[in-house]
Amino acid sequence: GGFMQIYRLNIRNNTYIRVSLPAVCFVWQIAMVILFGVFIRYDEESDEKGWHEFKRSHNITSNIENDFYFRYPSFQDVHVMIFVGFGFLMTFLKRYSFGGVGFNFLIAAFGLQWALLMQGWFHSLDPVTGKITIGIESLINADFCCAGSLIAYGALLGKVSPVQLMIVTLFGVTLFAVEEYIILDLLHCRDAGGSMVIHTFGGYYGLAISWVLYRPNLNLSKRLNGSVYHSDLFAMIGALFLWMFWPSFNSAITNHGAGQHRTVINTYLSLAACVLTTFAISSMGQKKGKLDMVHIQNASLAAGVAMGTSAEFMITPYGSIIVGFCCGIISTFGYLYVTPFLEKRLKLQDTCGIHNLHAVPGMLGGFVGAIVAAAATEEVYGKEGLVETFGLSGKFENRSMSTQGAYQAAGTCVAIAFGLVGGVCVGFILRFPLWGDPADDFCFDDEAYWELPEDEETIPPVLEYNNHMINKHQDTHESQFSLEES
């Protein structure tokens, strides 16, 4: 018994990924080469010949009409959010910063390739040629699609191996493409900033996985499950880039012109309001009124999540502020009271608190979107504005706004369902004892997967000695020169 237990512990301690990680990376990357070779081509705005023909056929005289110039600045902002934003937000743990930013980098780079294929098959497969054509909007959508899995990583941070994360991403991107197809194409919802398809799905997906992977003895790693002064500052880099660029995130694929313009204004205002209520609740939540960096880094972003659906609608500036106002309160309360409750009562370990930053604000955003859509009138949007904003052409021409609202609400439920069911299934896959995840007493520790540099503490004494010696040398030297000069 005793021996077996130690033996098991040792098995679980095997975090060697020297075979599994390279194998997964190579197999998948080779698969990408083949699948891209078979399926992916440039679209008519990025193909050299195609663009010349497109300009002729559409009577376009200037290259500035290329979709690239409408979307590229937003794309780059989104790209920064995915890699620096999400990546550095997850560096807050004192000894898991390499894993936070490094594995985020790995799975996003894998996920976006798989996303281009999955989203292509569902949304832009040419039935005649059998090809998927891609342009700048596809790249944005691929980044968005990864975001779902990166959110899920937030719940799992420090408790899983990079191989497990690759699996989370493979299935996460796949599920994302399907639920997105159902929500955006079949239900014909609008969700440009992804309150539903990205945040609600990603949040519940991560929570469900984490619930299945519950570790009863995680408190053995408790001493590493926290921040230090400088790791909190690194996390603040991520938080601020997310906060600043969220207007670009929500507006990146909205309609050209007033659509993108208005989305930016709404998201900007909502986020600003959210900061104030976050600071307020954070201060109220501590005996002496002290602020908590976890709230500032996370809850202040909840408004961006919650505006994902409705920011492109005519929600009005004060409507945006009200949404931000409420989200700051709800999200900070979540960090103060709900996360501890979930961990104790529901056995749900959520390292980054994605429940409060993504799952709940995303769901709220979906319902806010439903209400704002249902309240849309021709008086406010204009006839063509209403058609354009909600895409009410073709077979959706006769859909009423209240019906649209109902479908939006249904879309939110689809996202929740996909997240929960998909997450539970993926969670069980991750429980196979093959993937090199760390033991309960070895979580939140970069030591498991990274060659770590020596400790910082070893420098100063050496340095001091060095400085001392140098100064001695230099002083000697100076006096020698002085002698020569004099």
Next chain:
Amino acid sequence: GGFMQIYRLNIRNNTYIRVSLPAVCFVWQIAMVILFGVFIRYDEESDEKGWHEFKRSHNITSNIENDFYFRYPSFQDVHVMIFVGFGFLMTFLKRYSFGGVGFNFLIAAFGLQWALLMQGWFHSLDPVTGKITIGIESLINADFCCAGSLIAYGALLGKVSPVQLMIVTLFGVTLFAVEEYIILDLLHCRDAGGSMVIHTFGGYYGLAISWVLYRPNLNLSKRLNGSVYHSDLFAMIGALFLWMFWPSFNSAITNHGAGQHRTVINTYLSLAACVLTTFAISSMGQKKGKLDMVHIQNASLAAGVAMGTSAEFMITPYGSIIVGFCCGIISTFGYLYVTPFLEKRLKLQDTCGIHNLHAVPGMLGGFVGAIVAAAATEEVYGKEGLVETFGLSGKFENRSMSTQGAYQAAGTCVAIAFGLVGGVCVGFILRFPLWGDPADDFCFDDEAYWELPEDEETIPPVLEYNNHMINKHQDTHESQFSLEES
């Protein structure tokens, strides 16, 4: 006597903000909801219906003509400067980095909402509807307006409570809107990058407040009034983002086309020249020629400040370089000699040295702008170029260039006056013993307002133990496997 003194010290030591901060945040944020509801609407380029009508009435065929596409990339750069640039530049103190970046976040998020209202009332209130309409340019202006108060924060860093900062911002934004109205509308100055309205005003505003709040015993906190190795690197992130994006700051609201284009070139060149003279003077200022991070982080930015007014003019590329050349020298000299002098003789404690980075270079920039404006000729600008660049239409049609130059100089004086007088008044408000500011021996310390994580020094020993144990486990495990395999 003795008892009273201790008692006073204790009063001053009360940095509890559990009531005051949430109260201020909630009151002001609720006020924002109401005021935005009453006053703020989308402008014709962000309103769904409005944009369709605007395109029709202005005979515009392409959405790319929406002001959004002219300004959004610059806006995002400005946004990064406000939150990451200013925020991280203020993380240089060894134990006030949370306060530097965190309170900057809080007051900027509050300030920009208030700025949209204040600037709206003064500049774009529709007299018929009584509404303010906002678009992307309004967001840039709101960020600019905050900058004035963030600059002031630089002088106060580590010595005030977040509640005091909210007050500084409330009045700062208000004063800004008034002086901006006087300078830009009444005097009809040009000041696209805000040498006068932002930097001169913000600099003197902060200095005046700091002068009123003079702390004779601040040396009790002396041990925390300095940097450590890594906090200087965090500050360098802020400094570089400010430096890199300053061309966007100065060009964000200049005229479309050649105006924005030229402003970028001028600012870029001026900043590059400034770096070289900053390094030169910094090295000359130390006995052994060693460089000082404070100079590199701050003085190299002075050229951006000083080009705020004249960068949009035809100052010529070498003119820009000359301005940068001088600013690097003046600003670094300021850090070496003026700041210590001000502190000793004028009892002016200026934590970040905004005197050298904003007040003086801003004032210089105002006067450089006056000279360049006065020297403008139709030969260089062309007839329509002159009208467009200086806005000499309507009731200013007949203003001569020398008159314009005189008004520009007058504008600089207005900015100084507003900063000094406004700052003194606000300083006295801040002296009420209500706002939870720290005692003289508790300055520059995040401990006052933040729940701090445990110290970094406590990790390694635990870690070492852990690694040791893990390795032992894994070695055992390995050998077991080897046995099985052999």
Next chain:
Amino acid sequence: GGFMQIYRLNIRNNTYIRVSLPAVCFVWQIAMVILFGVFIRYDEESDEKGWHEFKRSHNITSNIENDFYFRYPSFQDVHVMIFVGFGFLMTFLKRYSFGGVGFNFLIAAFGLQWALLMQGWFHSLDPVTGKITIGIESLINADFCCAGSLIAYGALLGKVSPVQLMIVTLFGVTLFAVEEYIILDLLHCRDAGGSMVIHTFGGYYGLAISWVLYRPNLNLSKRLNGSVYHSDLFAMIGALFLWMFWPSFNSAITNHGAGQHRTVINTYLSLAACVLTTFAISSMGQKKGKLDMVHIQNASLAAGVAMGTSAEFMITPYGSIIVGFCCGIISTFGYLYVTPFLEKRLKLQDTCGIHNLHAVPGMLGGFVGAIVAAAATEEVYGKEGLVETFGLSGKFENRSMSTQGAYQAAGTCVAIAFGLVGGVCVGFILRFPLWGDPADDFCFDDEAYWELPEDEETIPPVLEYNNHMINKHQDTHESQFSLEES
């Protein structure tokens, strides 16, 4: 003998730059003022009068046609790569982070001014007026031109003085402008992202300098030639901004429209693939499969380097992925095996491993570009697309694609030759004992050129004491209030 040796050591120890650095900065900056005054003017799209005339003569109705709007977002991304990307990538050393980011700042700011002149003389000197006109594309090219010298800095990091770096940059920019003229103008190669002219040249230039400056006793500074936990995170900021913005780097000066659009897609895909193979090889290279931050920070960027030439061609999406796939493997292998080999056998000390990140991937990129160019057909590009993409007009009208491919390959060789020969010459200049470089036992140490703040370790005990006292004060105070209230 003994005395002389100590004396020599002392000479070499003289890192005082109080005279030389300011002298160089002032002389060169004053030269810049004069040369800019004589030569540099605004081009027709940034000149106030010129743009109005340009619009009239070209029948342009909208300011959005100004090249500024096509290129400014990419320019800002490139600017971030130069200053934050390269700068922070070089902060990885435990005690040379100030030098890494600080000297990068200095030499880039100097280099870009000199580049505007050198590139102007070679590429855009008006033979009639004798003036160089500059616009946004010139600024991008100036940043590019600096990149060559910054790459060279990577090989020299920690071993040279800032004065030596200024010399490296002065000659580096000069050589760059000449080889660029030969490659792009005389040989008429295409190299928008600079695989050849930037990376191959810069890489071999730095390696040749480092080879000439070989330090046999560098192991005296061994203890500082490595990272610590947080310095690796700072370096990750640089790495990620380089990685994210590389699509902008490669597309910044490609043709408007489909050209820029396609370049972004190709670079984005290639970089994503490169990340996966980098992680795979990094894990395989260590006994326990642990990942190495050096590889993640550097090798994952190699694909961007290698796509510099061919990203604007119709290399196809899967072609881009294949290039990325191979680069991740080659570059990581380089870090694992080639760099140690070069140091041992070729006496080549390459601090950042630019051999693996720039020299080899750049050279590969040059040859990949040659192959893709040679394989270009009218069928794929269209007639006008082929002419536009490869600039086959004027005297190059009749060049066949296979000839173009041969010239591209020749261009790569020119870049290597310029790098090696130029680097050796500059290396010998740097060996004059005038420039204040550090002794072998004083390398990788900011102490040599920077006033360093006190050590971090001195804070906590003081802090602890402080907190203790404060809490005592506050508790006392609280109880007093309670007494009063009761």
